[in-house]
Amino acid sequence: MAEWYDELLEQQLSRNQEIWAGLRERGLADESELRLGFVYIAPGVAEADQLVAFLRQETDYEVSTRERPGEDDAEDPDWVVIGTTQPTPVSLELLDDWCEWMIAAGASEGPCAFDGWAAQLVEGDAA
Numbered sequence: 001m002a003e004w005y006d007e008l009l010e011q012q013l014s015r016n017q018e019i020w021a022g023l024r025e026r027g028l029a030d031e032s033e034l035r036l037g038f039v040y041i042a043p044g045v046a047e048a049d050q051l052v053a054f055l056r057q058e059t060d061y062e063v064s065t066r067e068r069p070g071e072d073d074a075e076d077p078d079w080v081v082i083g084t085t086q087p088t089p090v091s092l093e094l095l096d097d098w099c100e101w102m103i104a105a106g107a108s109e110g111p112c113a114f115d116g117w118a119a120q121l122v123e124g125d126a127a
Helices: 005-025 045-058 092-109
Strands: 032-042 062-067 079-084 088-090 113-121
Touching: 005 092, 005 113, 032 045, 032 092, 045 062, 045 079, 045 092, 088 092, 092 113
Parallel strands: none
Antiparallel strands: 032 079, 032 088, 032 113, 062 079
């Protein structure tokens, strides 16, 4: 496992608590369905492509890779892996477990560093 894994996991789990508290303040209930967007930073296209292939094989996520926006003259530009989950019920515990899996996947399959997530509430059908 990459040496930065433990530090990244600790940071993300701490962020999850803050983000979850904010979502709860806005009325989100446990097990509400969310679609999670996520980003990884990859050192190069080969590492990004390797992680994309793994995530496509292991999940039903929509995932792609692209050159990281920024300095056009960079000799070795970073790449990003971006994606979204399917709508899924979430709780703080489920988010923590998911982040741990995502960070481990990036560390072992790139290596690529998990750079966080964002949530989109999935609207239910009106009855």
